[in-house]
Amino acid sequence: MKKIYISCLLFLPLFMSAQTDIDGIMMSKNNFCVGAVYQHSSWDEYWEGSFKRTNLNLGTVTTQSVAVMGNYGVSDKLNVIFSAPYVETNASAGTMKGQKGVQDLSLTLKYMPIEKTIGKATYSVYALGSFSAPLSNYPADYLPLSLGSQSKTAVLRIMGDYQRENFFSTISGAYIKRANITIDRNSYLTDEVHYTNEVDMPDAVSVNFRAGYRSNRLIAEFVIDNWVTQAGGFDITKNNMPFPSNTMNALKYGVNAKYTFKKIPELSLVGGYNYVVEGRNVGKSDAIYGGIFYVINFKKATN
Amino acid sequence: MKNSITKTAYTSLIALFLACTYSCSDEITERNQEFHALNPSNIDALAGTWKTYLLTTPDEFPLDAPVATTTPAYTREINEIKSYQASITEEQKSIIKYWSAGGVLRWNEIMRTLVARHNRPPYQNEDGTYPAPSAANPFANPQFPFSNPPFAARAYAYVSAAQADALIAAWHYKKLYNRAAPYTVDTNLQVLIPKSTLPAYPSEDGVLSGVTVELLKLLFPTEIAYIDGKADEEKLYRIISGANVRSDVEAGIGLGRKIAAKFIARAATDGAGAAIGTPEIWAQLESTTAAKGETPWISLESPKRPPMLPLFGKVKSFLMTPEMVVASRPVAPPSTKSEQFAKELAEVKAFSKDASKDHIKIVTFWADGVGTYTPPGHWNAIAAETFATQDYSEVRWARNMALLNIAMMDAAISCWDAKYTYFNPRPSQMDSSIKTTTGVPNFPAYVSGHSTFSGAACTVLSHIVPSQSESFKSMAKQASDSRMFGAIHYRSDCEKGLILGETVGNFAVTRATTDGAE
Numbered sequence: 001m002k003k004i005y006i007s008c009l010l011f012l013p014l015f016m017s018a019q020t021d022i023d024g025i026m027m028s029k030n031n032f033c034v035g036a037v038y039q040h041s042s043w044d045e046y047w048e049g050s051f052k053r054t055n056l057n058l059g060t061v062t063t064q065s066v067a068v069m070g071n072y073g074v075s076d077k078l079n080v081i082f083s084a085p086y087v088e089t090n091a092s093a094g095t096m097k098g099q100k101g102v103q104d105l106s107l108t109l110k111y112m113p114i115e116k117t118i119g120k121a122t123y124s125v126y127a128l129g130s131f132s133a134p135l136s137n138y139p140a141d142y143l144p145l146s147l148g149s150q151s152k153t154a155v156l157r158i159m160g161d162y163q164r165e166n167f168f169s170t171i172s173g174a175y176i177k178r179a180n181i182t183i184d185r186n187s188y189l190t191d192e193v194h195y196t197n198e199v200d201m202p203d204a205v206s207v208n209f210r211a212g213y214r215s216n217r218l219i220a221e222f223v224i225d226n227w228v229t230q231a232g233g234f235d236i237t238k239n240n241m242p243f244p245s246n247t248m249n250a251l252k253y254g255v256n257a258k259y260t261f262k263k264i265p266e267l268s269l270v271g272g273y274n275y276v277v278e279g280r281n282v283g284k285s286d287a288i289y290g291g292i293f294y295v296i297n298f299k300k301a302t303n
Numbered sequence: 304m305k306n307s308i309t310k311t312a313y314t315s316l317i318a319l320f321l322a323c324t325y326s327c328s329d330e331i332t333e334r335n336q337e338f339h340a341l342n343p344s345n346i347d348a349l350a351g352t353w354k355t356y357l358l359t360t361p362d363e364f365p366l367d368a369p370v371a372t373t374t375p376a377y378t379r380e381i382n383e384i385k386s387y388q389a390s391i392t393e394e395q396k397s398i399i400k401y402w403s404a405g406g407v408l409r410w411n412e413i414m415r416t417l418v419a420r421h422n423r424p425p426y427q428n429e430d431g432t433y434p435a436p437s438a439a440n441p442f443a444n445p446q447f448p449f450s451n452p453p454f455a456a457r458a459y460a461y462v463s464a465a466q467a468d469a470l471i472a473a474w475h476y477k478k479l480y481n482r483a484a485p486y487t488v489d490t491n492l493q494v495l496i497p498k499s500t501l502p503a504y505p506s507e508d509g510v511l512s513g514v515t516v517e518l519l520k521l522l523f524p525t526e527i528a529y530i531d532g533k534a535d536e537e538k539l540y541r542i543i544s545g546a547n548v549r550s551d552v553e554a555g556i557g558l559g560r561k562i563a564a565k566f567i568a569r570a571a572t573d574g575a576g577a578a579i580g581t582p583e584i585w586a587q588l589e590s591t592t593a594a595k596g597e598t599p600w601i602s603l604e605s606p607k608r609p610p611m612l613p614l615f616g617k618v619k620s621f622l623m624t625p626e627m628v629v630a631s632r633p634v635a636p637p638s639t640k641s642e643q644f645a646k647e648l649a650e651v652k653a654f655s656k657d658a659s660k661d662h663i664k665i666v667t668f669w670a671d672g673v674g675t676y677t678p679p680g681h682w683n684a685i686a687a688e689t690f691a692t693q694d695y696s697e698v699r700w701a702r703n704m705a706l707l708n709i710a711m712m713d714a715a716i717s718c719w720d721a722k723y724t725y726f727n728p729r730p731s732q733m734d735s736s737i738k739t740t741t742g743v744p745n746f747p748a749y750v751s752g753h754s755t756f757s758g759a760a761c762t763v764l765s766h767i768v769p770s771q772s773e774s775f776k777s778m779a780k781q782a783s784d785s786r787m788f789g790a791i792h793y794r795s796d797c798e799k800g801l802i803l804g805e806t807v808g809n810f811a812v813t814r815a816t817t818d819g820a821e
Contacts, residue, residue: 053426094605095731139667185668186668189416189674193416193419194331196331196332196334237674238444239424239426241672243674
């Protein structure tokens with residue numbers, strides 16, 4: 001068994017609402033890893049459909065967030081993960097007022113049914129099921145400065161991990177089912193005007209690949225993530241406003257690192273950078289994040 | 304132990320996903336799918352005598368007498384209906400369900416979609432100037448039109464007024480020729496919509512389709528294929544449902560087209576084409592205001608965009624003379640140097656700072672900005688949903704929509720007249736720390752367009768459906784307040800706008816009392 005005594009969250013922030021713990025690491029039984037992550041993400045270019053442009057009436061759009069996250073090892077093979085971010089948005093130009101508030105709670109069950117070591121290589125397979133729901137009634141129909149989409153989501157992700165000595169690669173694919181949302185208008189335009197305050201949110205598929213170095217003390221990896229909206233989305237038309245059910249695609253590249261202190265092995269630092277390479281109806285954002293995590297072993301405490 | 308964990312994990316994962324998938328049922332029922340088939344409580348048999356807008360008389364355009372229902376030619380037309388009905392498809396049934404709610408209603412909805420699709424300001428040129436949409440070259444960038452609120456108000460008014468005139472003419476000929484509906488002629492014929500004793504020739508849907516299509520081609524030239532598709536559906540609906548034979552519909556389309564031409568000719572000379580102004584006029588607005596010692600409006604957009612349709616106040620109204628426009632003009636707004644102004648600016652700033660969820664809901668609900676059917680479209684939606692419960696005949700639907708939309712076009716004319724008479728700044732221009740929760744429209748503040756449109760719409764609708772006047776009033780007030788909550792308008796803009804709207808709305812009400820329909 002791949003013994004990583006203190007493993008903690010390494011995640012790829014994509015859309016704030018879609019963070020899941022999609023690394024090939026499990027928390028050991030009765031360990032609870034808890035921490036906070038700050039993220040700064042900004043863009044001044046965005047894609048209106050496939051047309052890349054700036055908008056001098058927005059300037060640079062910045063999203064800052066602080067998320068509380070935790071991961072509990074129910075067993076070595078089953079983890080429960082949560083995250084809840086506080087988000088603040090701002091546009092550097094124009095008159096539009098930024099928003100701030102608590103965004104969505106996400107809960108994930110991460111299960112590792114298969115782990116096999118053949119020679120020096122360890123193969124493992126994971127299944128992750130997530131559910132997320134908004135924690136406050138922030139307006140969703142306030143793009144690009146809304147805090148989130150208000151959509152309840154269910155994610156099923158299947159993941160495979162391969163590790164040989166200290167080098168690893170992980171690939172995963174997920175289907176994101178998104179519930180209809182309610183907006184503050186009673187009609188809206190997609191291709192035609194719809195007379196309802198309910199919006200059908202298109203589902204999405206996400207594929208994530210990551211590889212790098214992984215040891216008990218240090219993890220360093222690069223990540224490629226591709227998020228593709230499924231049927232039902234539509235493009236922002238020329239010089240129009242964005243809408244929650246727009247198609248939003250993003251191909252991201254990024255790097256993540258985690259360092260665990262030698263003297264205090266319960267404590268670790270995480271950090272990373274990622275950027276959107278190619279997108280559709282999304283900002284070409286650059287994001288950096290950093291966080292701190294602490295592991296509490298409940299078994300030790302009670303024994 | 305191990306097994307039970309495995310089981311729990313699997314079960315939880317699957318249960319979680321299934322529960323979510325189930326709760327994420329995507330089915331949405333839209334309000335306009337719920338309208339029932341039109342079944343007028345009064346067929347308005349004498350509507351052929353109602354007052355028209357542009358037609359000199361209801362028979363200004365001649366319509367040939369139909370063939371008698373006893374002829375073999377007519378029987379063949381009945382057979383056409385029967386042959387369609389024998390192999391009716393689900394798609395055809397849904398077309399019938401859609402259109403049977405009423406032609407005026409559905410064309411009004413279609414138009415709201417067209418307005419919303421084209422309500423987008425032009426994207427700037429590389430050099431920071433803006434291209435203007437051109438009716439002569441509608442497919443260029445930017446496409447024609449930019450259906451902003453004044454354009455939309457005028458468009459809704461032309462279509463509604465033309466529909467009213469066309470249906471009054473149709474009712475005239477219905478009474479004159481008195482040709483029965485196919486289901487009355489052939490009692491064995493199935494009819495898929497409520498029966499009516501109204502004579503069938505010419506078909507009201509034919510007339511509506513003929514007149515509306517021609518006007519929409521003028522107003523939304525890039526959408527002709529879409530518009531034609533809708534017209535074909537409407538025609539098919541009348542025939543398949545057994546409501547009309549083909550010659551009822553064709554005669555209606557022909558008549559409608561001729562009437563449209565009269566409105567198209569008026570539109571060419573009503574001054575809307577010149578409303579965009581010229582760089583000289585834009586500069587002059589600024590210097591005239593500065594000469595008065597007031598702070599002139601400047602665009603808050605980047606790059607600075609020319610003011611929206613500065614000469615729209617000069618567009619020729621259906622009900623107001625230019626003298627009436629001047630006489631209705633509100634008094635000047637508080638001077639930017641006055642104490643009153645400082646007080647109002649401070650109030651806007653307070654709204655800008657408050658984080659009230661209720662306020663942002665109201666702001667969003669009434670925003671009706673870029674990519675929407677505009678405030679006049681919003682009031683058309685409110686009117687349509689109200690009228691749908693009143694069991695009006697098509698001709699009364701058209702008459703009521705025309706009153707509403709002509710009043711809102713007058714609201715646009717009078718409001719734009721005030722805006723460019725006073726050319727005053729928006730709150731964020733006077734205090735750049737004022738952040739807004741909706742876009743700042745690119746034209747002067749005084750008076751608020753939303754307030755003027757809402758005041759006019761409320762006045763007309765309250766006259767038409769008095770039982771709901773309290774509800775219209777509170778909606779108009781909320782629409783007006785929303786602009787203060789959003790921090791884009793001063794209190795004076797909103798209050799004086801509502802009053803101006805009421806003033807112009809009353810011109811339409813006066814007409815309503817003398818048009819023969821009441």
